Amino acid sequence: xxxxxxPFDPSKDAELIHPWVTHPKAAFWMMQGATLQDVEREYFAxxxxxxxxxxxxxxxxxPAFLMERYDPAKLELVGLYDPLPGDVGMHFLVAPTDxxxxxxxxxxxxxxxxxLFADPATSRVVVEPDIxxxxxxxxxxxxxxxxxxxxxxxxxxxxxxFCTRARFEAATGAAA
Numbered sequence: 001x002x003x004x005x006x007p008f009d010p011s012k013d014a015e016l017i018h019p020w021v022t023h024p025k026a027a028f029w030m031m032q033g034a035t036l037q038d039v040e041r042e043y044f045a046x047x048x049x050x051x052x053x054x055x056x057x058x059x060x061x062x063p064a065f066l067m068e069r070y071d072p073a074k075l076e077l078v079g080l081y082d083p084l085p086g087d088v089g090m091h092f093l094v095a096p097t098d099x100x101x102x103x104x105x106x107x108x109x110x111x112x113x114x115x116l117f118a119d120p121a122t123s124r125v126v127v128e129p130d131i132x133x134x135x136x137x138x139x140x141x142x143x144x145x146x147x148x149x150x151x152x153x154x155x156x157x158x159x160x161x162f163c164t165r166a167r168f169e170a171a172t173g174a175a176a
Contacts, residue, residue: 001059001104003111005067008054010047014040016056017066023096028130030155051075055115057092057108065108066093069116072126080151081160086123088116109143110172117165125168128158137161144171 018039021031031039046052051074057065068091070076073083092112094105116122129136131150137159141147144167151160169175 001107002061003107004058004061005055005111005115006058008043008047008056008066010040010043013056013063014043016063017043017093017095020066020093020095025096026093028133028136029093049075057111059104059108064095065112066095067091067112067115076153077126077128077151077160080128080153081126081148083126084124086121087126088119088122088124089126089128090116091127105139106142109139110174113143113163113168113172114174117168123165125163127161127163128153129161131157131159142171144168 015036018034018036020026021029021039022034031042034042043054046054046068051071053069055067055069056063057067059065070089072081072087072089076089077083090112092109094108113125116125125145127140127145128151129140137147140161140163143163145161145163146167147159147161149160151158
């Protein structure tokens with residue numbers, strides 16, 4: 001599988017991801033009832049924010065996942081943990097499919113992490129998935145994340161987890 005990542009263009013990509021973020025399998029994305037206009041508005045705000053970015057991931061040239069990168073010292077986790085220099089927050093969502101491919105999501109998260117660690121300033125990736133999202137917890141641990149503790153965000157109970165460059169490389173064999 002050839003994986004590439006490009007910047008998100010809200011004027012073009014909101015229509016692409018609207019069915020992804022509103023799909024029942026994306027319940028933890030918390031956009032179930034969102035209209036196309038809601039998705040456009042949300043992603044225009046994300047790409048305009050100096051500490052938040054969105055990307056479309058392509059697998060073999062086809063859009064296959066959504067990735068967000070953010071500064072957890074300024075967004076999402078402010079006051080919920082002590083940030084370190086080089087911390088980068090991450091969200092990702094794989095497009096729903098009727099024909100799942102074994103290992104696909106692990107390939108995607110490995111590509112996402114490789115992309116994040118491609119920036120030499122990134123020393124640690126921080127995630128805060130819903131405490132009930134057991135599938136993503138296992139996936140995160142498979143690529144080197146270590147759960148620290150449960151935290152309470154306004155919209156959910158989350159499992160605060162961290163992955164250093166060294167843990168990612170050790171878990172995946174990928175050079176970060």
